Amino acid sequence: MKKKVFILALIILVVGFGTYKYIYQDHRDIASEEANFTTTVQDIFTSFTDNDSLANAKYLDKTVALRGKISNIDVANKIITVDEKLSARFAGKLPENIKAQDSINLKGRLVGFDDLLEEIQMDQCTVVE
Numbered sequence: 001m002k003k004k005v006f007i008l009a010l011i012i013l014v015v016g017f018g019t020y021k022y023i024y025q026d027h028r029d030i031a032s033e034e035a036n037f038t039t040t041v042q043d044i045f046t047s048f049t050d051n052d053s054l055a056n057a058k059y060l061d062k063t064v065a066l067r068g069k070i071s072n073i074d075v076a077n078k079i080i081t082v083d084e085k086l087s088a089r090f091a092g093k094l095p096e097n098i099k100a101q102d103s104i105n106l107k108g109r110l111v112g113f114d115d116l117l118e119e120i121q122m123d124q125c126t127v128v129e
Contacts, residue, residue: 030109030124031091033063039095041068041083044120048113051075056112065107065128070100082106084119095127 014096037059044066047055072081078090088106098104108125 016086022111028109028124030063030107031126035107036062038065039067040087041066041120044110045083045085046062048120049118052113052115059110062110063107064110065105066122066124067103067105070098070102070104073098073100080104082111086120086122087114089121091124091126 002052014071018037044055044059044064047058066082066086068082069085070080070082072107074080075094079091080088080094082088082104086106088108105128106125107120107128108122111121111123112119
């Protein structure tokens with residue numbers, strides 16, 4: 001009887017530990033990930049305006065490297081706008097050497113497309129040299 005209780009307790013412990021490890025996985029480190037796609041802001045924007053559901057299936061929650069020209073910089077919120085079509089939120093503080101109208105290469109996680117603002121959303125962005 002004691003052996004059965006011990007085995008049952010061991011099984012519950014193993015299943016509980018496995019469930020805990022599955023639920024509380026480490027967060028993704030986008031900066032160290034390899035980009036799934038490398039393209040321009042205009043190409044991704046065209047993909048979303050042509051077929052939103054197909055573009056969501058292809059790009060959503062993927063690491064994407066994009067290039068374009070900086071339109072606006074919001075230092076307080078750590079957001080830059082690229083080609084007036086991409087809103088990129090940085091994980092850390094903004095690089096100090098960027099300014100409006102500079103060309104930039106970004107890597108980040110594509111969060112989605114805002115139909116109302118017609119803007120692509122990215123977060124956890126870093127500048128790629």
